[in-house]
Amino acid sequence: MRAVWYEEVGPAVQVLKYGELADPAPGPGEVRVRVRASGVNPSDVKARAGSRGAITYPRVIPHSDGAGEIDAVGEGVDAGRIGERVWLWNAAWQRADGTCAERVCLPARQAVALPGGMDWQAGACLGIPASTACHAVFADGDVDGQTILVTGGAGAVGHYAIQLARWGGARVIATVSGEEKAEAAKQAGAHAVINYRVGDVAEAIIAANGGKKVNRIVEVEFGGNLAVSNAVLGAGGVIAAYGSAANMTPEIPFRPMMFNHTTVRMMLVYLLSVQERAKVIDRLTRALDSGALCHAIAAKFDLSDAVEAHLAVEAGQLIGNAVILID
Incomplete structure (x- = not known):
């Protein structure tokens, strides 16, 4: 799969790498998602830059937010979820593999059904900003x-x-x-x-x-x-x-x-509790289903342009969200 990663913290132009990695396989209780959009948030940029501390894994694929469709499930997960359109939360929080790649595996509960008709780029804004x-x-x-x-x-x-x-x-x-x-x-x-x-x-x-x-x-x-x-x-x-x-x-x-x-x-x-997260997901789902939310996408990038995406977020001038689209 195509992916972006870093093996040390520092400036985006120096540490972000783009290339091919092996497809991950979902473990027990996990789903694998074919990522279609990856949200780039200030916290992702700060983690890559090192302001949140030293790197804690040999290799990190950044970004906690994303959206895509489930293409495989691990043991204990209903196979009926394959093909489900989902948005993701905490993909890169205390984990090595985030959404800045064609595929990501994560616990099944961290993949939430997207309301019908919602596009990928909007879904990639729900995990942190919304x-x-x-x-x-x-x-x-x-x-x-x-x-x-x-x-x-x-x-x-x-x-x-x-x-x-x-x-x-x-x-x-x-x-x-x-x-x-x-x-x-x-x-x-x-x-x-x-x-x-x-x-x-x-x-x-x-x-x-x-x-x-x-x-x-x-x-x-x-x-x-x-x-x-x-x-x-x-x-x-x-x-x-x-x-x-x-x-x-x-x-x-x-x-x-x-x-x-x-x-x-x-x-x-x-760090939302299980109960707090459930309330947030419920409210966001109801708000989205009612058409109450519009989404401000300030900048879109290709996966190969992840460095530019990080620089844009780092500059702090965007009015809205930055997303990487992964065809």
Whole structure:
């Protein structure tokens, strides 16, 4: 099979290799998927670059997200699943073999049926971006009638968070850093979009909510936004944080947060419990079946162009997801 891999961490142009590897065979409880699209996420890029630590396997095929069809099953798996169209999660999490190859074997439960008519490239965005957004929005209960603030509303996670919150019946306010990103957030369905680089962002958020504070925050930059979050979050509110790149060691203002009865949820989508994962899959399936979600594919690459795909994600300028298409 054609595949992309690395045997040491470092710059994409130096360590990523493209070539032929032997087809894998599914073990007990596993399925083998003919991958049609592989999602390229910032976490994949960071792992390859070495920012997540040294390589832990002799060879790593990157990327946790993907979509394709099951073409073989291992012992204990229903052979009726052969031919099933699926999307994949955690393919490369604490495993050597991810989705940046023509075939991948993984536990059967990590291959989820794609809703009818959904294309491969969209399916390759569900494992990390859409699942992170879904858990951030709903982990603390239903959101009907609430106001949700989505920071980084034009990002891959923010794009899905806006749509899922609206699907759940919430009013959505998004913050962005410029006009192009503002348009993307509006297209996703945000009721109000605020440029956080202009004026008093906390004041603008509260004004956009009719003078009231928000109920929950889906947070891409916990440390950098903490002052604003405390200013705009109502009593008993939740901050669901999935990133804090600008300030990884923020000082927590415990007293004001305690007296606001604030819940801070730190989350990592790879570590969802079995129950949490089941809820995410159920909600995403229902949202997709109802036509509530559209998908922002910012860039497409061939398998042989994986280096360019990693460089594009690393640059941080894409408004949407990057996928590698594998014919």
